[in-house]
Amino acid sequence: MKPCLIVYYSRSGVTARAAQGLARLCGADIEELRDVRPRDGAAGFLRSAWQGWRRQPAGIMAPQRHPADYPFIVLGTPVWAGQMSAPMRAYILQQREHFRRVALFCTMGGSGGQGVLMSMADLCDKLPVATLHLRQREVLADRHAAALAAFADELAVLRHDEEAAAPAHTPE
Template sequence: MKLCLIVYYSRSGVTAKVASALAQACGADLERIEDLRPRSGAAGYLRSAWEALRGRPAQIAPPRHRPGDYHVVVLGTPVWAGHMSAPIRSYIAQQRGQFRQLGLFCTMGGSGGPGVLAAMAALCGKPAAATLCLRQRDVLNGMDQAALAGFARSLGLGTHPAPAGQA
């Protein structure tokens, strides 16, 4: 059995940055949820908010990795209008029976993170072993490293040294 899979959805790249840093630090496999409908521009932004507010799932591509093959699955989402993203909602609904140990994280411009993480855990049908809320500005300014390291430790994942030139 493999140790860790990090699954995330990112519209703007902020959640992707966190997922990539965590995967690199923990030596985890990484899976980006692929939305089948583009979310670019103002129309994509509005549709994203509407789907999140309504609790609507999104059409996503089939995943490349099986979460049941991993001891720990970490799920990451942006906060959209105080809710989880529609693509992560779809992924959880499709895969929730395969999660063993669970970690959850979210990125947000303002607030709503703890509620999003609670909703994700409820949809998964199990509590998370560790959770993390990060503000977009902290991620973009590189102020998230200590929080990421603590999150990885909470999940029992050893951190690998960052390559030279990276913190």
């Protein structure tokens, strides 16, 4: 088991790109949330915006990895109509009792990232150990590497601090 699990949802591939880069930097396991119902085309885009605006969770496939198996969970979502994605909302509602520590990130075409991160933290009922919001244009142009590396470094420091604070096991 790796020290961290990154769970993300991505409709267009932007959040996936950021999550996969972060997983490489952190040496983390990764879990992509999958919709029960596809979100292709204009109808999928409109449904996504509507569900985001209404703060509705979406039907998602059962995850393959269990968050209780990891000391850190990193949650990543796109910003939809100023809100977290409906699949991420569903995942947090289903799994939040199993989260130990959370870090949060979001990708956005326009604005709203800070509000989404605050909403995610509230829904998790946990203060995040680290947060990051990225603009879609930065991710698509591969100009997000420095921000992603700084976020990964912050997580590595926190993970190291936690390992150092853990009681040492001494044989009897």
